[in-house]
Amino acid sequence: MVRVLAIDDEALVREALRLTLSTIPDFSVSVSAPADALATASEAGSDIALLDVAMPGHDWLDLLASLRALTPRPAVAILTSFEVPGQMDLALRAGATGFLLKDMHPEFLAHSLRTVAAGGMVYVPPASASTIARVLTRSLPERHAPALPCAITQRERDVLTLLALGLQNADIARQLDIGTTTVKTHIGVLKRKLSVPNRVVLARLAQQAGLV
Structure with a gap:
């Protein structure tokens, strides 16, 4: 069972993610607003947190660092509508092991989340090995x-x-x-x-x- 926590500041997006991910076998899905994310992640024992970056009034980097400081520590994948230059580098340096786009097919999203939860890395669009090594x-x-x-x-x-x-x-x-x-x-x-x-x-x- 992969325990996924989807974090977004918009209730409509949270519900859409819940509905999409709940159809995937072996997924246990929780959703949260940014303010409640740490408490929800701890309570649910999340394996992976799916974190939006476009959340006015909330610093996604601070939240990412706080999620990575939890025990047990969830993996973190960034979910965004489009890549902003430099954003992938920031996510890598902060410890995110996934960088995913919202227009991904649900099956590929599920595969990506399983990979990240298992300790792998998935970056869409693909990051070169030299970029990953340079940033890290x-x-x-x-x-x-x-x-x-x-x-x-x-x-x-x-x-x-x-x-x-x-x-x-x-x-x-x-x-x-x-x-x-x-x-x-x-x-x-x-x-x-x-x-x-x-x-x-x-x-x-x-x-x-x-x-x-």
């Missing part, structure tokens, strides 16, 4: 990590970065707007180039090289 490490001190033992292409680097961030093949494919077969091919090439037996060692190598 922007506030960190410069690291002098060893380079990878051989040259890899930019696409291979993107795949390796997302793999090291914990994304599965389908999520990597979605973020990079490529097929899952292509992702598998890149991972196979990376294993051969870097002489490693599996994706666990690939991820460790990427971390040692400072990609994440």
